Amino acid sequence: MLRLQCPSVSSVRPGLCGVAALKLLGAGFLLSYSTNYPLYIRSVPTENELKFHYMVHTSLDVVDEKISAMGKALVDQRELYLGLLYPTEDYKVYGYVTNSKVKFVMVVDSSNTALRDNEIRSMFRKLHNSYTDVMCNPFYNPGDRIQSRAFDSMVTSMMIQVC
């Protein structure tokens, strides 16, 4: 696996009539620069996408903070899951970082109390697996936006399930 970009952000916002948002953010190659740019962004209520985008972006700081706090040993998947990054009045933001510094950020509506931590974890795990599958495609250049239909369908199903 290449050392890729960073984060994939997913923001899920289930509470309001099946609204969910996923965002994946990526950073540049380690060799070149390391900025966080999105690899994949998805939100169910597309009208609020910009807002989610903003939230995700701001949460990247928190993610970085947590990563640095954890130290170098990021092998265990437990550590990959960052947990609740910070709660806002409306949303909760969860983070997950892979071994290759790809970050997943999920924004969940606070009103959705049905979502438990385990579920979030499983969702991240699924995201990670799908992302790995995307990576296995030799035609995928790390750093490109993810256009895999399988990935899309997985995300869609996940968001629908959550909603």
Add this chain to the structure above:
Amino acid sequence: MEAAAGAGCGSGPPLLLSEGEQQCYSELFARCTGAASGGPGSGPPEAARAAPSAATAAAGPVADLFRASQLPAETLHQITELCGAKRVGYFGPTQFYIALKLIAAAQSGLPVRIESIKCELPLPRFMMSKTDSDIRFGNSAELHGTKAQIPYLISEKNTFKRMDDEDKQQETQSPTMSPLASPPSSPPHYQRVPLSHGYSKLRSSTEQMHPAPYEARQPLVQPEGPSSGNQGTKPPRHQASLIRSFSVEREPQDNSNYPDEPWRITEEQREYYVNQFRSLQPDPSSFISGSVAKNFFTKSKLSIPELSYIWELSDADCDGALTLPEFCAAFHLIVARKNGYPLPEGLPPTLQPEYLQAAFPKPKWECALFDSYSESMPANQQPHDLNRMEKLSIKDVADFPVSTQDLTGDDKQALKSTMDEALPKDTSEDPATPKDSNSLKARPRSRSYSSTSIEEAMKRGEDPPTPPPRPQKTHSRASSLDLNKVFQPSVPATKSGLLPPPPALPPRPCPSQISHHNANSEPSTQHKPSTQLPNYGDLRLQKQSEQASEAELHPQLNRAPSQAAESSPTKKDTPYSQPPSKPIRRKLRPENQATENQEPSTTVGGPVSVATMKPHPTVQKQSSKQKKAIQTAIRKNKEANAVLARLNSELQQQLKEVHQERIALENQLEQLRPVTVL
């Protein structure tokens, strides 16, 4: 199936429905009514035709169905009117059946009249899109898409073969092609089924099960309809496929077995794919890595997103590598895409790795399998367009990293043999294009074993012949002149001295030595005719002008070794007068080793000295013979001198050339210097 409902025709004229028709119609009707919950009818004008009714067929599905019949709108209007739907306001079973019958009539070319439905007609044919059919018509299986959409990959499959069949049926197809040209513009991509086909097919089959399989195939057409104009020209399937579908699938709804004809890989294709796989990866049971496959597939000139999607479809286990069935599936998808077929949403069942492995367990095909295949597809009709498509596909395939250069000779022949039947023209192009393209395509050669590709063998053949070794700067040529022979009497001792520097000139014996020589000649000849040289030495010995000779010899000795590189004329002169100098020289060695030591190269001393000791007493006897011996010695020395002279001139020549080269190099250096300085 409901048969009863259709039988009774209320107000309309009595409808005589055959059993098949009844089945079909009732099925259609059921579908229409059952699909009422489906999406709204997409055709606005048609929707107005049939008023929705809860107890009857819904307008939407009916409209779609009618549209699927590929009849012009006014005809459909007429039919609707005639069947009484407009009058009644809904599509009851009667109206529906009448409408269907009218559609059949219209499709068979009869005028849309009530009277026409009285005669026996074939079943109406509809081409349904997948979404419509799946959602609304579920099982339809019946007429829908009977001929339908076969198109695509049949053409692709047939590309390699069956030109003959296609040719035969082109004629029958051609008249129907033109109307098919227009359909693609219509939203649901319905294609008109050639009537001739319809008749023969339908009459031949009591079951009117047609494809749910074909419906499944339709998605292939639908999404990319506008993009590929070819689709419109693709005629509906032919009997063979139908027959196959019939035999295979008894249940209308079974999508499992052979729903996607275009995605089925034929024998030749499979073989081709396997060969390509082998060219990338020698072990058929192993897999191709992602990067290798990427390079390979990139040559197909499809866009990266498409290739990415194809990979996604074919790499079932998402491991970043392609096994043989996965590779075949991917290749097949690529070929299909290149032929204009849209990529499926999901991997077709016929391309699943398990299916492929089960269907083609052996990497090599057996004729039996092939035969069965060919039987099942006897009369596949292909329109000219399809033929063109096939040629295009073959060319594409050929252009595609065919790299037949990588194939072994056998593979090439196999490939050619499969393609020969189909497209003789293209096969001739095949070797040409891949060779041309191969130079452009940098194929990663993961094979490490000594594959027997022709080009590689050729390349290897070129390497071995190294240029002939340069003539050594030794006197090889001189050696060819048999200097060895000249100096052979002195035998082993002198041999080593021959090659490197030219043997030192024999010292010039003084006349006194010549007499010595003469005296010695006879006894020496008695002993060893070859040892004339020592005789000279003997002569010398007996005449006691040793010191004089010594003095003479000294300069001669000194001159001899130093003359190795001197010009020839001097050499020629001196030996002339003093042929026996050599033996003298050697003679001197045993007697005066100190003086003899000045001669580095001459090594004859040992044997010579021994030989010279003996003939002492007999020297004086035969002066005439000695003279003769001297003369022969002179001659030989002259020859030696000539040889040495020639050698010298050659060396001079070489020296000149080397000098010139050096000058040229120095010039170059000078020219280059100012550049570097800057």
